Amino acid sequence: xxxxxxxxxxxxxxxxxxxxxxxxxxxxxxxxxxxxxxxxxxxxxxxxxxxxxxxxxxxxxxxxxxxxxxxxxxxxxxxxxxxxxxxxxxxxxxxxxxxxxxxxxxxxxxxxxxxxxxxxxxxxxxxxxxxxxxxxxxxxxxxxxxxxxxxxxxxxxxxxxxxxxxxxxxxxxxxxxxxxxxxxxxxxxxxxxxxxxxxxxxxxxxxxxxxxxxxxxxxxxxxxxxxxxxxxxxxxxxxxxxxxxxxxxxxxxxxxxxxxxxxxxxxxxxxxxxxxxxxxxxxxxxxxxxxxxxxxxxxxxxxxxxxxxxxxxxxxxxxxxxxxxxxxxxxxxxxxxxxxxxxxxxxxxxxxxxxxxxxxxxxxxxxxxxxxxxxxxxxxxxxxxxxxxxxxxxxxxxxxxxxxxxxxxxxxxxxxxxxxxxxxxxxxxxx
Numbered sequence: 286x287x288x289x290x291x292x293x294x295x296x297x298x299x300x301x302x303x304x305x306x307x308x309x310x311x312x313x314x315x316x317x318x319x320x321x322x323x324x325x326x327x328x329x330x331x332x333x334x335x336x337x338x339x340x341x342x343x344x345x346x347x348x349x350x351x352x353x354x355x356x357x358x359x360x361x362x363x364x365x366x367x368x369x370x371x372x373x374x375x376x377x378x379x380x381x382x383x384x385x386x387x388x389x390x391x392x393x394x395x396x397x398x399x400x401x402x403x404x405x406x407x408x409x410x411x412x413x414x415x416x417x418x419x420x421x422x423x424x425x426x427x428x429x430x431x432x433x434x435x436x437x438x439x440x441x442x443x444x445x446x447x448x449x450x451x452x453x454x455x456x457x458x459x460x461x462x463x464x465x466x467x468x469x470x471x472x473x474x475x476x477x478x479x480x481x482x483x484x485x486x487x488x489x490x491x492x493x494x495x496x497x498x499x500x501x502x503x504x505x506x507x508x509x510x511x512x513x514x515x516x517x518x519x520x521x522x523x524x525x526x527x528x529x530x531x532x533x534x535x536x537x538x539x540x541x542x543x544x545x546x547x548x549x550x551x552x553x554x555x556x557x558x559x560x561x562x563x564x565x566x567x568x569x570x571x572x573x574x575x576x577x578x579x580x581x582x583x584x585x586x587x588x589x590x591x592x593x594x595x596x597x598x599x600x601x602x603x604x605x606x607x608x609x610x611x612x613x614x615x616x617x618x619x620x621x622x623x624x625x626x627x628x629x630x631x632x633x634x635x636x637x638x639x640x641x642x643x644x645x646x647x648x649x650x651x652x653x654x655x656x657x658x659x660x661x662x663x664x665x666x667x668x669x670x671x672x673x674x675x676x677x678x679x680x681x682x683x684x685x686x687x688x689x690x691x692x693x694x695x696x697x698x699x700x701x702x703x704x705x706x707x708x709x710x711x712x713x714x715x716x
Contacts (some may be wrong), residue, residue: 294350294616321594331394339650353455354455357455364638364641366566368634368635369399371632371634372632372634373401374400374402374427374638375426375427376401376402376427376430376639376644377404377414377415377426377430377431378403378404378405378431378620379430380432380517380532380619381587381620381660382405382431382621382623383405384405384654384658385657385659385660386621387657390522390653392655393643397642406529408431408435408531409435409532411429412436415444415627416438416439419628423633424515424629424630425626426631427446427631428624428640429626431620433534433535433623433690433699434534434703435531436478436623439478439625440478440479444630445626446626446630447477447478447558448477448478448625448626451640451641454645456645461667462646462665463665464484464680468644469481469484469664471617471618471622471690473696478625479623479625481664482643482644482649482663482664483617483661483664483679484661484662484664484688485616485617485661486615486662486684488611489607489612489613490511491536491540491584492536492589492616493604494581494593494603495602495603496574496601497603498601499522499577499580499581508607510609510611515559519581520559520560521560522580522581523562523580523581523583524570524581526564526570526586528703528706528707532565532567532587533584533585533586534581534703537551537702537703538699539586539614540702541705542689542698545610545611545612548709551706551709551710552713555709555710555713557713563714567585567586567587567591575592575595575600575601587619590659593675606677612687613686615688615690615691617664617688617690624640649668650672653671653674656672658673659674660674662679
């Protein structure tokens, strides 16, 4: 038996050695010619600097792990309890936010049982109010919704808190659900004080509204560029907010910074001989276009929303939205598109809860579905562009847009562009 065992062990050893030799021969002579080829890595150019191995880092926008979600849910429950203990949140709205978001604030109140006090008015007046109160040592406001131009005054006065530290909701912090995979800010220099949650997509028509009794379809068909607004036939027929006043700063910044428009348009538009009427009276602008005193309005701020509502009721006004020679844009930055957090909020937990809820999928869907006016479509990509939004302002999948009021490439020049428009206006109008 011992000799037989030795014989069997010897045979097994020989078989194993034979297998190893076959494998080595296979490696040396090439693998099975029918095997799937393995792609060869692209060689590093001789001039390239080798990149050392880096330790893997977690993707900050990745879907939260179950443990992270449990931690968030616990933090969220604690925040709701703390906000309900405070019992109130005070929201100050300017411009289009005043007209759009009162039902959204009411939905927040109903969902969380927190009294929601809303103050409405123009962006300029609301900014003056907050600055005056803070100068007097009063801090009565939890949430602000005003335009980007007004917000610059608050940033300069150090009247706002940075927003990123207040964001805890995964749907808000992660860029996954947002346009171009990121959360947007309107404050170009700092990118932390003014969250931009909405923007209208359209051909760049400068938000023009017109009287349908004075501007014919043939006139509209003949307009294929913003420079067609400068046709001599429209002399003395246009009304605008001046660039030196608040309310239409975004349009004037667009005029200067858009690569296809620029200072030439501004000079011809501000020229007294062309005869644009400039007014800061929004009611006058609305009534004078609807009543036929002017054929059209350009850079008219929230007066445009008034005319849109009038059109829905059968009034003689409409908004021009058609392809122009100038590149299509997204336009945001108005009161209805921004949210800010003033310093020393009297109800900090309720304010933090509202901020995170409003920017979440639920909050932005609520904005789309129940706003009183016509809000700009959300910059969230994971909700339907339906409800009260204007379908003409929805982004088209796969289409590229110049985001003059949101992309840092352009917004860093926003104030500079607006100031240049003001300089040209003062030069030509003698003010």
